[in-house]
Amino acid sequence: MQTQLADFIKDTPEGREADAILRTCVHCGFCTATCPTYQLLGDELDGPRGRIYLIKQVLEGGPVTERTRLHLDRCLTCRSCETTCPSGVKYHRLLDIGRQVVEENVPRGGLEALTRLALKEVLPRPWLFNPAVAVGKVLKPFLPSALGDKIPEAAGAPAKPRPTAVRQRKVLALAGCVQPGLAPNINAAAARVLDRLGIQMIEEEKAGCCGALRFHLNAQEAALDDMRRNIDAWWPHVEAGAEAILMTASGCGAHVKEYGLLLKDDPLYAAKAARIADLTQDAAELVMAQKDALLPLLAHRPAAGRKVAFHSPCTLQHGQKIRGVVEELLEAAGFTLTPVADSHLCCGSAGTYSILQPVLSKQLRDNKLSALTAGLPEVIATANIGCLTHLQSGLGSPSSRPSIAGVRHWIELLEDQLTAPETDSAAGTVA
Amino acid sequence: MGDRLPDSPDFATDRAALLAGLGRILPASRLYGELEDLKPYECDGLTAYRNLPLAVALPETEAEVQSILKFCSANQVPVVPRGAATGLSGGAMPHHQGLLLSLAKFKKILKVNPVARTALVQPGVRNLAVSEAAAPYNLYYAPDPSSQIACTIGGNVSENSGGVHCLKYGLTVHNVLQVRGYTMEGEPVTIGSAGLDAAGLDLLAVMNGSEGMLTVITEVLVKLTPKPQVAKVVLAYFDSVTKAGNAVADVIAAGIIPAGLEMMDKAATHAVEPYVQAGYDLEAEAVLLCESDGTPEEVEEEIAAMRAVLEKSGATSLRVSANEAERLRFWAGRKAAFPAVGRITPDYLCMDGTIPRKNLAKMLLAIADMEKKYGLRCANVFHAGDGNLHPLIMYDANQPGELERATAFGAEILELSVALGGSITGEHGVGVEKITQMCAQFTPEELALFHGLKAAFDPAGLLNPGKAVPTPARCREYRQIRGEQA
Numbered sequence: 001m002q003t004q005l006a007d008f009i010k011d012t013p014e015g016r017e018a019d020a021i022l023r024t025c026v027h028c029g030f031c032t033a034t035c036p037t038y039q040l041l042g043d044e045l046d047g048p049r050g051r052i053y054l055i056k057q058v059l060e061g062g063p064v065t066e067r068t069r070l071h072l073d074r075c076l077t078c079r080s081c082e083t084t085c086p087s088g089v090k091y092h093r094l095l096d097i098g099r100q101v102v103e104e105n106v107p108r109g110g111l112e113a114l115t116r117l118a119l120k121e122v123l124p125r126p127w128l129f130n131p132a133v134a135v136g137k138v139l140k141p142f143l144p145s146a147l148g149d150k151i152p153e154a155a156g157a158p159a160k161p162r163p164t165a166v167r168q169r170k171v172l173a174l175a176g177c178v179q180p181g182l183a184p185n186i187n188a189a190a191a192r193v194l195d196r197l198g199i200q201m202i203e204e205e206k207a208g209c210c211g212a213l214r215f216h217l218n219a220q221e222a223a224l225d226d227m228r229r230n231i232d233a234w235w236p237h238v239e240a241g242a243e244a245i246l247m248t249a250s251g252c253g254a255h256v257k258e259y260g261l262l263l264k265d266d267p268l269y270a271a272k273a274a275r276i277a278d279l280t281q282d283a284a285e286l287v288m289a290q291k292d293a294l295l296p297l298l299a300h301r302p303a304a305g306r307k308v309a310f311h312s313p314c315t316l317q318h319g320q321k322i323r324g325v326v327e328e329l330l331e332a333a334g335f336t337l338t339p340v341a342d343s344h345l346c347c348g349s350a351g352t353y354s355i356l357q358p359v360l361s362k363q364l365r366d367n368k369l370s371a372l373t374a375g376l377p378e379v380i381a382t383a384n385i386g387c388l389t390h391l392q393s394g395l396g397s398p399s400s401r402p403s404i405a406g407v408r409h410w411i412e413l414l415e416d417q418l419t420a421p422e423t424d425s426a427a428g429t430v431a
Numbered sequence: 432m433g434d435r436l437p438d439s440p441d442f443a444t445d446r447a448a449l450l451a452g453l454g455r456i457l458p459a460s461r462l463y464g465e466l467e468d469l470k471p472y473e474c475d476g477l478t479a480y481r482n483l484p485l486a487v488a489l490p491e492t493e494a495e496v497q498s499i500l501k502f503c504s505a506n507q508v509p510v511v512p513r514g515a516a517t518g519l520s521g522g523a524m525p526h527h528q529g530l531l532l533s534l535a536k537f538k539k540i541l542k543v544n545p546v547a548r549t550a551l552v553q554p555g556v557r558n559l560a561v562s563e564a565a566a567p568y569n570l571y572y573a574p575d576p577s578s579q580i581a582c583t584i585g586g587n588v589s590e591n592s593g594g595v596h597c598l599k600y601g602l603t604v605h606n607v608l609q610v611r612g613y614t615m616e617g618e619p620v621t622i623g624s625a626g627l628d629a630a631g632l633d634l635l636a637v638m639n640g641s642e643g644m645l646t647v648i649t650e651v652l653v654k655l656t657p658k659p660q661v662a663k664v665v666l667a668y669f670d671s672v673t674k675a676g677n678a679v680a681d682v683i684a685a686g687i688i689p690a691g692l693e694m695m696d697k698a699a700t701h702a703v704e705p706y707v708q709a710g711y712d713l714e715a716e717a718v719l720l721c722e723s724d725g726t727p728e729e730v731e732e733e734i735a736a737m738r739a740v741l742e743k744s745g746a747t748s749l750r751v752s753a754n755e756a757e758r759l760r761f762w763a764g765r766k767a768a769f770p771a772v773g774r775i776t777p778d779y780l781c782m783d784g785t786i787p788r789k790n791l792a793k794m795l796l797a798i799a800d801m802e803k804k805y806g807l808r809c810a811n812v813f814h815a816g817d818g819n820l821h822p823l824i825m826y827d828a829n830q831p832g833e834l835e836r837a838t839a840f841g842a843e844i845l846e847l848s849v850a851l852g853g854s855i856t857g858e859h860g861v862g863v864e865k866i867t868q869m870c871a872q873f874t875p876e877e878l879a880l881f882h883g884l885k886a887a888f889d890p891a892g893l894l895n896p897g898k899a900v901p902t903p904a905r906c907r908e909y910r911q912i913r914g915e916q917a
Contacts, residue, residue, distance in 0.1 A: 001478055001778065002828030023829070026773035027478045029517040033557055033581035042535035042555060043489060044471050044516065045463075053471035067467045084580070086706050087773030 001025050006061030013265055014097045018059055021094045024087050025052055031081035031091075036346045036364055037074050045071040048081035048091055055098030058105075069106050072099050074360060076353055077216060078314035078346035083321070092319075093261075096215070103218040119352045120217050123178055124209030124226065130181040157412065159184035163195035170200045171286065172237050173246040174230075174256070177209035179385040186385070189415035190248050190283055196297055196418055197290045201246065206233035212255035215262075216351050224266070227259055231272050238279065245280045248411060250384040251351065253282045254319030282316060283411050284325040284383065291332070298333055301420050308335045308413065309377035311368065311391065313384035314346050326383055326410050333417045338375025342367075349390035365394045373404065381410040435527060436482065438866060438905060439897025442528040444508045446485045449530065452506065453488055456498045461489040461536075472531055475516035475523040476578075479780065479834055480863050484511070484525030491536045493613075493649050500647060501617035503530055509893045510615065512643040514554060514586035517578045519769075519781050520862030522590060522642045522898060529893075534585050537649065540564045548655040549608060549625065554585025554648045558592075561653060570655040573600035576858070577766040585648045591640030593858035595691040595765060596722075598816035600656060602858065604639035609652040615894040620646055637884065642860050643895040645888040659724035662690060664758050665737050667746040668715035672696055672799075672811065675717035676791030678744035679815040682721065683788055685740045687733065691722040692816030693765050696795075699810040699823070700764070703771040709764040715747065719815065720765055722758075768812040769823065776808070776825035780837050783865075784848030785819045785857035797847055798822055805840040807833070819857030820848070846871055861899040869899075870906035871913075878906065 003022045009015035031048040032038045038047030045054065054071055058064045072095065081091050108116065122129055171194065179186060191201040207230045215223035234245060247253030260274035287294065308330055316322050327337055348354060348364030369391060372380050382388050392407045450464045463469055464486045474481040485508075490496045503510050509529030516523050525531040537553035540560065544550070545568035550561055558579040562571040575594035576582055582592070588610060593602045600606070609623035623635035638645065669675040675694055682692060695703075695718050700711045711718060721741065723733040738749055752758035764771075772779050786794055795811065802809050810823040822844055826837040845855040845868045855861070855868040869878065881900045886892070901909075 004829075023777040024773055026770050026779065027474070028476055028578065028770040028773075029515055029581045030578065030767075030770060031581075032515065033559070039538075042533070042538060044533070044535070045468060050471040054467075057467065057470050062470065063465075063467050065467060067465060086703070086767035086770035088706065089773075 001027060001056070003056065003060070005059050008061070009059055009101065014100075015059070018055070018094055018097045021090050022052065022056055022059075025049075025089045026087050028087070030084050030086060031089075034080045034084045034344055036076060036078060036080065036348075037360060039345070040360060040363060046074055048075075051075055051098075052089070052091065052094060055094055058098055058101055064102055064105050066106055069102050072102055074357060076314070076346045076348070076350040076364075078350060079318035080314060080344055080346065083318045083344065096220075099218055100220060115356070116217055119355065120214050120219050120222070123352070124213055126177060126181055129178055133181055157183075157185045157408070159188040160192060160415075162188050162191050163200075165195060165200065167195075167198060167200035169198060170202055170237075170240075170242050171244045171246045172234055172242045173201050173203050173248065174207060174210060174252055175203045175205075176249050176252055176385065177213065179249055182389055183385060183409065185412055186248050186409040189409070189412040190246065193287065193411060193415050193418060194246075197287075197293050199243070199290075202237065202242070204233045204237060210252040210255045212251055213351060215255065224263065227263060227273070228266075228269055230256075231259070231269060231276055234276060235272060238275065242279070244286055245276065246283060246286055247280060248283050248409065249386070250282055250313045250316035250320060250322075251386055253280060254315035256280045257320060282320055282322055282383070284316070284322055284329065287329060287411070287414070288325050291329075295332060297418055301334065301417055306335055306379065307338050307375065307377045309338045309340055309372040309375060309380045310410065311340070311347060311372055311380060311382040311387055312343060313382060313387045314350070316383050317344070326381070329414060330381065330410055333414050335413065335417075338377045341371045341374065343371070347387050347391055349384075349386040351386060354386075354390050361390075362394075365390055369394050377404065379405040379413070380407045381413055382407060383410055385409075436863065436897030438900075438902045439509070439526065440892065442507060442509050442526075444485055444506075444528045448506070449486055449508055452502045453486065453499060453530070456495055456502065457488055457490065461491070463487040472513075472533075473525060475513070475518045475521060477519050477521045477524070477862070477864055478778070479828070479838075480521040480524050482525050482527050484527070484529060484531040487531045487533060489533045489536055496532070496647060496649060497613050497617045497619070499530070499532065500613050500615060504616045504891065504893060507891065507893065509896050510647070511895050512585070512589075512647050514583040514589070515557070515581050517582040518586060518590060518860065518862065519783070520590075520856070520860045520864040522860050522862035522895070523586070524863055524898075526896065532647065534647070534649070535583070537585070538583075541650070543568065543655075545570060545655075547625070548657070549652055550655055551650065551652050552584050553650060554588075555583050558582050558584060558587055565655045568655075569658050571658055572606065572653055573597075573656045574603050574606050577769060579766070584651050584653065588639055588648055588651055589641060589643050590860040591858065593814065593817075593819065595693050595720075595762065595814060597858075598692055598814070599688050599690045602639070604636055606654045606656075607635065607639060607651060608654060610635065610638045610646075610648055611650040612646040612648040614646055615889040615891065623652070625652060640860065642862065642899040644885055644899060645894070647894070659690070661727050661730045662722060662724035662755075662758060663730055663734055664691070664720050664722040664752045664761050665734060665741065666711070666750045666752075666761060667719040667721060667741040668712050668748045669717045669719070669745060670715065670747050672717045672795045673792040674745040675719055676795050676815070678719060678741055678746065679791055680788045681744045682737065682740050683816065685736065687736055687740070689721045689737065689816060690724040691720065691762075692814075693720040694718070694811070694813055694815040695720075695765060695768060696811040698775075698808065699768050699772070699812045702775050702810060703764040703768050705774065706767055706771050707760060707764040709760045711764060712748065719746075720761060765812070768810075769821070772810050772823050772825065776827070778826050778828045778834075779810075780824045780826070780841050781859070782820060782822045782824065782841050782844050783856045783859040784845050784853060785817070786848050786851045786853030788815070788818045790851045790853070791815065791818065794820065794847065794851060798844060801840055801843055805836045807837055807840055809840070814857070817857070818853065820844070842868065863898060866899065866901045867905065867909055869901050870909040875903060875906060878903070
C-alpha cells in the first residue's frame, strides 16, 4: 500500500516499523472474514483492514478525533487477522503504535479516564486486587453488570498442596497478577504435573504483572517498567540454569515472548529481554516436550472419557501460534473433545476489553458459549485466566447449568487425571 | 490516480442535504460523512484507484435500502453499492459526488433447503459461509473465488465470480436461481425463480456480472451441489512455463474436464510457500494443480489419465494428494496466492485476461518480454483450465512512475488477450480498471446496446455511474491514439 508518513513520526523507530507494516498490506480484505468485531458489526471501520487505514491516516497527519479512537478501542487485539493474513501483516504492532499516537492526540476525560486508571493501577497489584475482589463479592448485587459479571462466582477450585521436592531440573513460573487471587489452583496444578515429570517449578516473588495489562491500556512506559522488573527478578534464576520460564496464562505468555521486541531499543535490557523471550514457554509447549515421560504416567489411569470443550485463547492460537497442542494432551489424557464451531473467534474477554466494551464483549461471550456447549461437554477447558473467568461469568450459577461443571484450566484437568486412582482393570494389566 | 470517474456525468450533490436526508432514515452510528470515517471506504481491493464518497450508509433492513434509494433517486444522487470490497477491478470504488451504500450488514443465511438443494442468503453473506452452512447436509456452494473466505454473495453475483472449480461446476451465473433487489428508483424486483427456467427473457443472466449498475441486490437464491465422495489433486511440476501452458491444452484436448486446473509460476510458489507450507517444489519453473472428483473409481481412473497426459507433456515430477488435509493445503497455497505476493512486493496489479488455452504458452512468453520492457516483475497465477490469466504485476506505489508503468504493462496484457482471440476479463469485472480496454473489446454499436440495457433499469443513470461501460468519447479518443500509433 502506498504510504506517506508525516514528519512527526516518519524518522522514528516506531514510524519506520509502522511504514514497513503498512507496506506489506495489500488490502485484500481476507482479515475481515475472521475478525470478531467485523463479523458482528459489518463496518469497514470495525475490521482490521479499516483500522489499518485509520492508523495510516493518523500516521500520515490526517485528522484524528474520538471517531478514530472508538474504532481502535473496539479492536480486541485477538490477532485472528494475523493468522488469516497471507501477506504477513504484523497488525498488532501497527495497532500498538497507532493507539499510542491516537491516545496522545485525543486524551480521554471523566469517568473513562478514571476507569482506565483504576484498571491500570489495581489489576497488576495483587495486594490491591485480591481485597477488591473480596469487597466486590459483597457489593456485587449493587454493581453495574459490566463490572459485577467480572467478579468470579466462586474463585476456581481451592489450590491443592504444592510439591516440596527439590529437583535438579528447574523451571521458573510467572505467578501472574490476577490469577493467584482468582484461580490459585492453576499454578498449583502446574507445579504438581511438573513434579511428576521430575521438574521443580519455582515462582519468583519479586516478579509481578507481565506488563501486558498496562501495555494494552496505552501506558506503554509503565508497562516497560513492569517488564524490566520481571527481567531483574528472573535473571539470577536464568543464570543459575532455569530451563524455561513457564506461563500458565497464555495472555501473559504472548506478551513475555515479545519482551525482546519491545525492549530492543533499551541498551541495558535488550539482550536480557531477548533471552527471557526465548526461554518463555506456554504450559502446553513445556508439557508436550515431556510427552514421552507423561504418557506412561497416564497409561494406568482410568480412561476419563469425560467430554471436554476446549476454548483456545487468542493469545495461544493467534498470538503464540500454538494450535492443536492442548487438544492433543487432553486426548492423550483420555478426555473426549467435543467439536466447537468458529473456534478461531475471540470469547470477548481480551484483557480489560470485557470491562471497557461490555456490549460487544457480552455478545462475543454468548456466541462463544453457544459454540462451546453445542457438543454437550461436561466441562469447558481453556488456557488463560481472562477467558476462564469471562466464560465462567456467562455460564450463570451452578444451579442453572447442572450439566456443565464449569470452566477450568486444562492443566487442572490433566493434573486431576494424573492423581486419579488407578482402575482395577488397568492395575490388572500391570499385574 | 483515477481520483475521478471520467465516464460518469457530473452531479451537483450537496453533502449537507444528503446527510440531512439520510439522517431521517438511518441513525448516526450507521451514516458517515466525516473525512476521518470516509477515508477507509475510498477503495475496494484495487487500491490504485481511490475516490472519497460524500457519505457512507450502512442500512440493516430492506426498508432502509428502499428509502435510501428513493431519496437518492429523487435528489439525483449517484449510489455505489458495496459488499465486502474484495473486488479487484474497482467496481465498488466510490463516486466523489455520491453515496457509498454498504450491504455488509446483510449477512443472514435465511434458509438452507437440502431437499431442493438451495440456499436463500442475504448479499453480505460470505461465499465460504454458504458452504459451511450447507456442509451438515453434505452439500456446498460450488463457485469458489480465491477470496471466498471474505468475498460476499452480492458481489459474486455482481461480478459473476468464478473460482478454481468453475471449469467443471460453472461460474456464479450457473449457480444462481433468483435475485431479489431494488432498482435505483426503489422499486422491488425479483429476477429468476426457484425453478430451473422461467417464462420471458432470461434477465437473470443479465444480473450476473452487472457490476452494481442495474439493481441493488438484497437477496439471492443459490444452488447447492452435493459434495463429491472423493477429491484428489495432482501437482505436476515443469521446468518451463511454456511446457506447463501446453500441458493445460493437452489435458483438455484429451477430453478430461478436471474439477480444477490451475497454474502457478515460480515467483508465485515462492511467495505462498512461507505462508501455507504446502511443500511445493520451489525449484520448478511452474506447477499445475489438476483436480479430479467423483466416486473413488471415477477419481482413480481420471487421475491415471491425468498422470499419463501430464507425463507426456513433459512434467518433471508428479505428486498426488495423499489425503484430504494435504489436498486442502495444496489448494490453500493457490487460494492465498494474490495477497501472499504482498510478502515480496508492496503493491501489485492483478490482471484478469482470458485467452484460448492453446495460446497460453505464447502469452506467458510475451509477459516475460513485457517484464523486461517495463522493468517490473510479474508473478503468474491462473485458472489455466479455462484460460483465465491472473498475472500479478508487482510495483512500488511509493516510487514515482511505477504505478504508471504497471498500468501500461497491464493494458498491454489485456490488449494482447483480445488480439489472441480472448477477453479482457474472465471473472473480476471491468469496473474502472479495464474500462478503456472495453473499447478494444467491443464496437461502438455494441457499447451503445450496453448503455441501452443500463438505461432500461436505471434511466437516470444514478446507479454506479462511470463503471464498466465506457462513454463513446473515451472510445473515440482510444481509437484515435491507437490509430496514430498504428
